[in-house]
Amino acid sequence: MTMPHIVAIRAFTDNYIWVIRDHYHAAVVDPGDAAPVLDYLRQESLKLVAILNTHHHNDHVGGNAALLRDYAVPVYGPAGEPIPTLTHRLKESNDRESEEGCAYISEFALSLRVLDIPGHTAGHIAYYGANMLFCGDTLFACGCGKLFEGTAKEMADSLQKLADLPNETLVYCGHEYTLNNIRFARVVEPSNQALIEREAAVEKLRKQSLPTLPSTIGLEKATNPFLRCQQPEIIKNASNYAGEPLPDPVSVFAAIRNWKNHF
DSSP, X not given: OOOOEEEEEEETTTEEEEEEEOSSEEEEEOXXXXXXXXXXXHHHTOEEEEEEOSSOOHHHHTTHHHHHHHOOOOEEEETTSOOTTOSEEEOOOSOTTOGGGEEEEGGGTEEEEEEXXXXXXXXXXXXXXXXXXXXXXXXXXXXXXXXXXXXXXXXXXXXXXXXXXXXXXXXXXXXXXXXXXXXXXXXXXXXXXXXXXXHHHHHHHHHTTOOOOOEEHHHHHHHOGGGOTTOHHHHHHHHHHHTSOOOSHHHHHHHHHHHHHTO
8 A cells, every 4th residue: 555645734723734645545633623624625536534623622623523514524632632523532651452542544554653742732743654643732743842842841841752663654744834943953952063054944835835844853952952952052041041040851851941931
């Protein structure tokens, strides 16, 4: 069977709804708005076969109900979050045979493992498989999500879990925030040459109104300050921002997350 490919549908001002598709079928990740999804399905003559949600925020789940009016499909999502349209409540499991630990899309013979990644929301999950990571609003290209429901330690641990995936893993996150994130990262770690090169590449893409995604785990580890909290330059600059020495990576993470909130 041919591997499906991934297409980005733009929604609202900066959301991406990810479509996993072949010639006949489509699954959608985080459809905050049904209208652009329905338009795409009609234009491409595709049948919707599954909906996958990473967390409960309306810009990621708001289109579920309208899509279900046209397509009776399974809806996968986090077990611990209030999403009324879910049919399959998922959470991370060490048992590879566990149904609650993966989303299986039979039309693609695609199994996506569930990772619990709290921080942005309390029950946020990611889907990982076939070299793809759908991580919602936890890990962004050169950034991370705000701590709406979790602690700095929870988010730092969640990001480390994602950083431990293979470097070649393709990262599909929920928003086009990359250029703004890079500009912040350049203040936090100005001597990072990989970051300087990334900024030039991203500026070129955005001038053409092209997505800056997917990223890769390897690129994030080289340029994303929230994955680099043990780097001396970041520790120094975060400590300067905080006005005190920061003793460990979680306190560094907390300081730069707070810094980004006010950037």
